[in-house]
Amino acid sequence: MRVVTAAEMRDIDRTAIEQYGIPGVVLMENAGIKVVEAVCEQLGGCVKGRVVTIFVGKGNNGGDGLVVARHLLNKGADVRVLMVADPEQLVGDAALNLNIWHKMGQKVYPVHQPNGINMVKVSLMSTDLVVDAMYGTGFRGAVSEKIGRIIDLINASGLPVIAVDIPSGLEADTGQIKGPCIRANVTVTFGLPKLGMVLEAGVAVTGEMVVADISLPKPLLAGRKMNLLQRNRVRQWIPRRRLAAHKGNFGRVLVVAGSVGMGGAALLTATACLRSGAGLVTLAMPEQLHDGIVGAAPEVMTLPLPQENGVLTAKALGALVDKLKFMDVLAVGPGLTRRDEAVDLVHQLLPHVNIPVVIDADGLNAVAKDLAVLERVAGPVVLTPHPGEMARLLGVTVDEVQQNRISLTRQCAEKWACTVLLKGARTLVATPQGEIYINPTGNPGMATAGSGDVLTGVIAALMAQGLPPAEAAAAGAYLHGMAGDYGALQLGMTGLTAGDILENLPRCIKEVEDY
Incomplete structure (x- = not known):
């Protein structure tokens, strides 16, 4: 299976949008639906009445999380969206999905504010599952001190965690973890695995890796520069033995x-x-x-x-x-x-x-x-x-x-x-x-x-x-x-x-x- 860097995945997404004409918002919608499937499976097939807390960042990863929130709400789940950034920072397809969420009469809770840590603690006390949609494949370095505290609380909660595309805090290209990092039970990654998820440190925080088809054209996913052996x-590759073979043939x-x-x-x-x-x-x-x-x-x-x-x-x-x-x-x-x-x-x-x-x-x-x-x-x-x-x-x-x-x-x-x-x-x-x-x-x-x-x-x-x-x-x-x-x-x-x-x-x- 091909493995890609963050830049390679961005090129694939851009080509799908610009050359194949697939709107970015469609890819985001498909990504969110795949995460919803993983949430439903993790919660035993039925999410009605279950509490799901979704941590949302300002980028497209956060937009994916908002799609997840909408579909889970429609399925009867009690959904809480906790924003780790100022909602005004969302742009493009992520902002569009935030607007839809608001038009559905739903709130977001900005936990980047001074009382945010207490809000996180209270929410986790009555949650069945956490969705991590804070940082995507563009993340480098270490998270801020406050986000680090939020990640530590999530990891210490003992709740099942599903990461959107990649666990927040993990570098997509190196697999390095330079600060607090989400430890996911399941990571739903889109199109192709990201390099950092299959390297030593990344494996430990990725959990079960689900490679989700979000309708990217197959020719874009081909290539053999980096491969995860399967x-x-x-x-x-293993040679088959003919019935008439002898030891000299091997x-x-x-x-x-x-x-x-x-x-x-x-x-x-x-x-x-x-x-x-x-x-x-x-x-x-x-x-x-x-x-x-x-x-x-x-x-x-x-x-x-x-x-x-x-x-x-x-x-x-x-x-x-x-x-x-x-x-x-x-x-x-x-x-x-x-x-x-x-x-x-x-x-x-x-x-x-x-x-x-x-x-x-x-x-x-x-x-x-x-x-x-x-x-x-x-x-x-x-x-x-x-x-x-x-x-x-x-x-x-x-x-x-x-x-x-x-x-x-x-x-x-x-x-x-x-x-x-x-x-x-x-x-x-x-x-x-x-x-x-x-x-x-x-x-x-x-x-x-x-x-x-x-x-x-x-x-x-x-x-x-x-x-x-x-x-x-x-x-x-x-x-x-x-x-x-x-x-x-x-x-x-x-x-x-x-x-x-x-x-x-x-x-x-x-x-x-x-x-």
Whole structure:
């Protein structure tokens, strides 16, 4: 599903009005009706006799709220409209709807005045539901002190809250919350989701997101600059298996991973490849790990390699280059260590790669020593950093990465001509063409050792089955997060392990295939 910024949504609305001839007041009317439907559902299907308090601002969001007020009144609800701005400030379609409200013999209560807080307290004491129509997608920064107090009262009331288009106090483009913000049970957003609602902080205050059709022409809603991943899209990507297929049809993956003390990372990556559908997986690791790996995962083929103190070195290069000739995908990095010997091996190996490659963990740490090595990789590259690894790649702080996740991920993908997957709450996947995928699956329990190693294996397996790098990374993130969600549902987040994610992968793939 496409996701838009505030400016993009304004352009869509303007085009609908100016080029298609749909009056703005019609769009406002349709928006209000969709919110009314959500109110009715939240109140059990009947609003007659129920008390609804609507907080209205001065912009078009407030106009939407006034449409909601009118329709609820007609349905028999007891509607109170509390204005957080001077009613004289309303213009255009919002002013038109305010005028209609007055002609229906109804009042608005200006709570921006000195006694406004008491008015809010009294109203909330006898209200069944709150509608938030204070601020729309144009909001930036922090609300005023008085509006902040009103928002705090609404949040503390325990009443169900429905936000109109976006929760007041949330920035539509960044998902940042810089002061008090409405915590909605349901947000009815119009046309398309707004970017800030699907990012980390925004998700927590948006509640259930209802994307409402307000009669915007479908061609205006098309586009793929930013996308919220959905199950149906991932289902379309997952390759179907022919009855006459054999293991060679599903790709050969070479995993270069592991060191003494970190053999588990290698094992998780290789096993995740198999669990995600790769036909054949070969694990290249220090020879000292060989016997333990064979005993733990007999389905994984092995390539024991020369080592020094349990770490792969450049002495392994020849064997790896020979093996690459028979492989479809390379995954490199989990558990290699940051020692100079491993770094040298990665830098010498990558220029020989002419197949798709996933670079993760210590592979990324090696690349961070000299990013120019990426230019010498002949095959398509997927980089899968967590925020700390991204910070090392860019030479910035983790805070800088987290404050600019979308822009930095997109810039890196374009500059390095790679698919870049930035892990974290709402994992992002950026393509070299500037497209962004936002992953809605996953949970904090997945912040555990080995989780990223499993993801590397999933992505490598999907590429081995023919998915392009961006689609493999996006689908891999979705399936990986979904498996983590199932694990958390069964076991809780606290004790979730990478092995639990791995165990749930086949179930999740099947469920998506059957969707």
